[in-house]
Amino acid sequence: MSSYCQACGRAGPTRKVQFHKHTGMLIMMQHGHIGGNFCKSCINDTFMKYTGWTAVAGWWGMISFFVTPCVLVWNTGLYLTTLGMPSEQTDTPQQM
Numbered sequence: 001m002s003s004y005c006q007a008c009g010r011a012g013p014t015r016k017v018q019f020h021k022h023t024g025m026l027i028m029m030q031h032g033h034i035g036g037n038f039c040k041s042c043i044n045d046t047f048m049k050y051t052g053w054t055a056v057a058g059w060w061g062m063i064s065f066f067v068t069p070c071v072l073v074w075n076t077g078l079y080l081t082t083l084g085m086p087s088e089q090t091d092t093p094q095q096m
């Protein structure tokens with residue numbers, strides 16, 4: 001069973017994921033998410049980017065203060081479920 005990563009287009013083991021990103025701006029807030037069948041390295045990248053961003057920029061609002069921990073828990077929990085995924089195959093064939 002082979003599939004293609006919707007983020008980088010490479011063939012390999014993928015997992016359907018959805019990561020969230022939250023930005024608090026005092027009385028405003030911005031919420032975004034990205035999802036699809038991603039390979040392990042794209043899951044890593046997206047998790048780091050979205051969760052890192054939310055951890056820094058998520059807290060700065062009344063509602064955001066409560067939304068941010070939910071986003072962090074969701075992203076981290078989702079990421080943990082992908083840790084057992086096989087890594088993508090390297091582009092360079094290994095010489096025996």
Ligand SMILES: [Zn+2]
Nearest residue numbers: 005008039042
């Ligand atoms: Zn990918």
